[in-house]
Amino acid sequence: MDQKKGNNNTMNVKTANCLFAIATIVILCAASPSHASDLAIPLELGEPNFFGVGIGGYPDYFGSDDYTFGGAPIGKIMIGDERFIKIVVNDVKVNLIDHKNWRFGPGLFYRFGRDEDVDDEQVAMLEEIDGALNLGAWGGYTWRDPDNSRLQFGVSGWTYWDVSDATDNGWTVGANAWGLVPVATPVSLGFGAGTTWGNDDYTSTYFGVSQKGAMVSGLPAFDAGSGMRDIRIWAVGILHLSKKWHAGAGLLYSRMLGDAADSPIVDERGSKDQWIYGIGMLYSW
Numbered sequence: 001m002d003q004k005k006g007n008n009n010t011m012n013v014k015t016a017n018c019l020f021a022i023a024t025i026v027i028l029c030a031a032s033p034s035h036a037s038d039l040a041i042p043l044e045l046g047e048p049n050f051f052g053v054g055i056g057g058y059p060d061y062f063g064s065d066d067y068t069f070g071g072a073p074i075g076k077i078m079i080g081d082e083r084f085i086k087i088v089v090n091d092v093k094v095n096l097i098d099h100k101n102w103r104f105g106p107g108l109f110y111r112f113g114r115d116e117d118v119d120d121e122q123v124a125m126l127e128e129i130d131g132a133l134n135l136g137a138w139g140g141y142t143w144r145d146p147d148n149s150r151l152q153f154g155v156s157g158w159t160y161w162d163v164s165d166a167t168d169n170g171w172t173v174g175a176n177a178w179g180l181v182p183v184a185t186p187v188s189l190g191f192g193a194g195t196t197w198g199n200d201d202y203t204s205t206y207f208g209v210s211q212k213g214a215m216v217s218g219l220p221a222f223d224a225g226s227g228m229r230d231i232r233i234w235a236v237g238i239l240h241l242s243k244k245w246h247a248g249a250g251l252l253y254s255r256m257l258g259d260a261a262d263s264p265i266v267d268e269r270g271s272k273d274q275w276i277y278g279i280g281m282l283y284s285w
Contacts, residue, residue: 039058039062039232039252039254039274039276040072040088040089040090040091040252040276041054041056041234041236041250041251041252041276041278044152044154044178044180044190045076045238045246045282045284046148046149046150046151046152046180046182046188047149047284047285048076048078048284048285049076049077049078049284049285050075050076050246050282050283050284050285051073051074051075051076051077051282051283052073052074052075052246052248052280052281052282052283053071053072053073053074053280053281054071054072054074054248054250054278054279054280054281055069055070055071055278055279055280056069056070056250056276056277056278056279057069057275057276057277057278058070058276059270059274059275059276060118060119060120061114061118061123061265061270062206062260062274063207063256063260063263063265063266063270063271063272063274064118064119064120064123064265064269064270064271065269065270065271066118066119066120066270067275068119072089072090073087073089074087074088074089074280074282075087080098081098082095082097082098082099082100083095083096083097083098090109090110090111090112091107091108091109092107092108092109093105093106093107093108093138093158094106094107100144101141101142101143102139102140102141103138103139103140103141103142103156104137104138104139104140105137105138105139106135106136106137106138107135107136107137107138107158107160108133108134108135109133109134109135109136109160110131110132110133110134111131111132111133111134111162111166112131113128113129113130113131113132113166114126114128114129114206115128115129116128120265120269120270122217122218122219122269123217123219123265123269123270125213125216125217125218126209126210126213126216126217126219126265127210127212127213129166129205129206130164130166131164131166132162132164132166132167132170133162133163133164134160134161134162134163134164134171134172135160135161135163136158136159136160136161136171137158137159138156138157138158138159139156139157139158140154140155140156140157140176141154141155141156142154148182150180150181150182150188151180151181151182152179152180153178153179153180154177154178154179155175155176155177155178156175156176157173157174157175157176158173158174158175159171159172159173159174160172162201162202166205167201167202167205167206168201168205169199169201170198170199170201170202170203170205171198171199171201171202172196172197172198172199172202172229173196173197174194174195174196174197175194175195176192176193176194177192177193177194178190178191178192178193179191179192185240186239186240186241187237187238187239187240188237188238188240189235189236189237189238190234190235190236190237190238190250191233191234191235191236192233192234193231193232193233193234194231194232194234195228195229195230195231195232196228196229196230197226197227197228197229198226198227198229198260199226200224200225200226202226203224203225203226203227203229203258203259203260204223204224204225206224206260207222207224207259207260207263207265207266208222208223208224208263209221209222209263209264209265219264219265219268219269220264220268222259222262222263222264224259224260224262224263225259226259227257227258227259227260228257228258229256229257229258229260230254230255230256230257230260230274231254231255231257232252232253232254232255232274233252233253234250234251234252234253235250235251236248236249236250236251237249237250243284244283244284244285245281245282245283245284246281246282246283246284247279247280247281247282248279248280248281248282249277249278249279249280250276250277250278250279250280251275251276251277252275252276252277253273253274253275254273254274254275254276255272255273255274256272256273256274
């Protein structure tokens with residue numbers, strides 16, 4: 001009788017956890033990012049397949065000191081022994097190499113625009129920037145402990161080109177290094193660093209101030225050129241609630257550089273220090 005009661009209690013707890021996770025995902029899906037920047041907290045779970053949703057705060061525009069909140073998906077689906085499709089917020093990457101360490105394939109990235117809805121009154125007066133579809137390629141190397149998939153380290157690089165003419169041939173390149181380490185049976189910690197470089201068309205679109213924009217907004221005209229846009233570091237904590245359900249929390253810090261940092265929309269109206277933070281729930285199989 002006591003054993004049956006214990007089993008029932010265990011089932012009730014598992015059911016409650018599942019219902020809580022499902023409810024969380026439904027709530028998070030209802031949130032939609034309006035001015036999300038192109039920064040996201042990368043996450044590896046150590047499981048072959050996973051899908052989840054996170055909610056968090058991010059700059060109103062890249063370089064802003066005003067913050068907003070929203071929800072976004074994250075997931076990874078295996079399409080072979082090592083090939084996979086991975087989505088992190090607005091970034092989709094496909095690995096075409098069936099190798100335990102090397103990664104290479106195409107990528108699709110949607111860069112959110114900027115309009116009059118941003119909180120800063122002067123920046124809101126500048127010309128609108130349409131959302132931009134970016135296509136490109138990426139590659140990397142990942143090492144995994146054969147005895148524990150939760151112990152991983154990797155490096156990757158990527159490049160994206162705007163194919164929607166929002167930036168008139170703008171493109172970016174970037175690199176990341178990351179690690180995932182189990183620190184206890186139910187806990188894993190992830191960490192990493194990265195950087196992004198943008199060409200003239202990209203940087204002038206998102207950080208420049210035209211003569212017309214200067215007259216309307218009162219900001220000084222600024223011709224932003226190519227260069228390093230930022231360097232960033234991040235940390236993620238993952239709580240493994242069960243073999244299937246996982247909760248995570250992450251924090252990313254980005255320091256803006258070059259003409260992006262010197263832009264009036266950053267130097268005068270925003271901040272060179274950018275933060276992104278969030279929590280999420282994931283299901284793996």
